[in-house]
Amino acid sequence: MKVIPPAARVYIGCALLAAGACVLPALRPGTPWGTTALLAALYALCELPARCPLVRRALGGSAPVGTGSSYPVLLAAALLLPPAAAALAALPGSLLARVEESPAGPRRAWRAAAAALSVWAAAHASGALGGPAALVHGADAPVLPYALLPAGAAALVFCLVLTALDGGVRAVADGPSSRAARRGLLGPALAPHVVHGLAGLMMAVLWRSAYGPVAALFVLLPMYISCWVFGQYHRERAAHQATIRALVQAVDIKDRYTRGHSERVGHASVLIARELGMPEDRLDVVRFAGILHDVGKLGVPTRVLRKDGPLTPEERRVIELHPEYGHEIVRGIGFLGEARTAILHHHERMDGSGYPYGLRGEQIPEFARMVAVADAFDAMTSHRSYSRARPVPVAVAELERCAGTHFDPRMVDAFVRALDRHGWRPSVTADETPPDGNVPPPRGADAPAPSKERG
Structure with missing residues (x-):
């Protein structure tokens, strides 16, 4: 449970008082209670499924939207x-909405206050540009040309106010120098709110039409379903990323000499792929192929991975099993797709002298040929406990020398072009750097054969 700081509680209290002041005029005569009640009930109905255990269980434990x-x-x-009535319509649904973190009470109150203030400001922006009159205009003339401007202004103001309030509470809770407070929240929020504004305009147009409020549901229902599908996609993507992170962390813990190597190989592999269009x-x-190319090292004995001296032939044979171990580990992870064959074949060579199957040329999967170049380059440009990093030009020259025999020349050329365009930042990946003039004999198989470095 995350404790809400006292300053943030005061901020939330002030927002609640401001929201109450905005809602208070709705209690006077003249408020369209029928429309207000219907919209408030509709908003609450949209938020309720996320709190229903039966619905969440039917959807695999996740919130519907x-x-x-x-x-x-x-x-x-x-x-x-x-x-005032628009702000009042926002309160029931906001108070009923599901809250992921505790304490739920203050967080739910904050959400209600922020929604009420944002929609109150949006209604003022719409009214100032003749929004209500534009909707009534539809009896004798088209509505949309006249209503687009107030609807767009309402969506923009709603987004600005909500973003400002969220940024303020984050700054108060985490401190003004926090990353969350400094990072711009407006950019990512603007496009979705514009889409919401257009959907809200369609709802309002249908609401005022001869078909009445029921017709507005034909806009809301597809929007609700699309948001649910979009949310499911992001949850699935987050699960994929968590799986990748867990596997990479396990490899980094086991082989401390190559810490950070996997992420850099993933980055370099993407540079090659993007350069090839x-x-x-x-x-x-x-990227997954590059990041997970060495996941098979989880099956290699730690004493072999961390050995400082030269490897014996038997130990080298054990290390050369790691592509097959890696393929077995990820074989059941469906979202990896072609990355699985890259993990298995990233040590194959164009002349057939690689392992585990001695494939040659075009027999080697395309992703494996990309990862092979990225892997060798990072192995050569990174400090290890058993070898010093080579300068980038020297590593590039080695790749070019081995193009056609060990590496696909097309991949090497693409990587060289990408380096010219984006540059490269070599990184120390060992716990300690070997001193000058005291470099142990190079080992391993990640770099080109003449250098025999291990990644």
């Missing part, structure tokens, strides 16, 4: 209602 999926209802309220949807798989 994320926060903000029902914002079109609030933006429709900003177009249809006076500011590979589609964006395959770049993640390339």
Whole structure:
């Protein structure tokens, strides 16, 4: 349970008082209670499934949608209602919404206050530009040309106020120098709120049409489902990233000499793929292949991985099993796709002298040829406990010398072009750097054969 600092509680209290002041005028005569109650109930209904255990269990334990999926209802309220009534419509759903972290009470109160203040400001922006009048205009003339401007202004103001309030509470809770407070929150939030604003406009137009409020559900339902699908995608992606992180951390713990090596190989592999014009949807798989290329070292005895002296032939044969171990480890992880064959074949060579199967030329999978270049380059440019890093130009010259025999020349050329464009920052990956003039004999198989360095 994360404790909310006293300063943040005061900030939340002030926001609640401000929200109460915004809602208070709705208690006076003239408030359209029918529309207000319907929109408030609709917003609450959108938030309730996330709190229902039966629904979450049916969906595999995850919430149906994320926060903000029902914002079109609030933006429709900003177009249809006076500011105070629009703020009032935001309260029930916000108070009923599911809260992930404890303490739930203050967090739920904060969400209600922020939503009420944001929709109140959005309704003022819409009213100032004639939003309500534009919606009524539809009896004799088209609505959309006149309503687009107030709807866009309402969405923009809603986004600005909500982002400012969130940034403020993060700054108060974590300190003004915190990364969360300094990082811009507006950019990532703007595009979704524009989409919510358009959906809210469609809801408001249908609400005022001859078909009435029921027709507005035809806008909300697809929006709700699309938000759920989008949320599922991000949850699945987060699970994939967590799986990758866990495997990489396990390798780093076992082989301290190559700490950070996996991430750099993943980065270099993506540089090659992007230089070759590979589609964006395959770049993640390339990155996974580079990051997990050495996951098979989990099956290699630690004493062999951490040995400082030269490897015996038997120990080298054990290390050369790590691509097959790695393939076995990831074989059941479906989202890795082509990355699995790259893990198995990243030590194959173009002339057939590699391992584990002695493939040659085009028999070697494309991703494996990319990872082979990236792996060898990082092995040569990183300090290890048993060898010193080579300068980048020297490593590039070695790659070019071995192109056609060990490495695919096309991959080497692409990597050299990418280095010219983006540069490279060599990194120390061992716990200690060997002193000058006291470099142990190089070992391993990650770099080109003449250097025999191990990654």
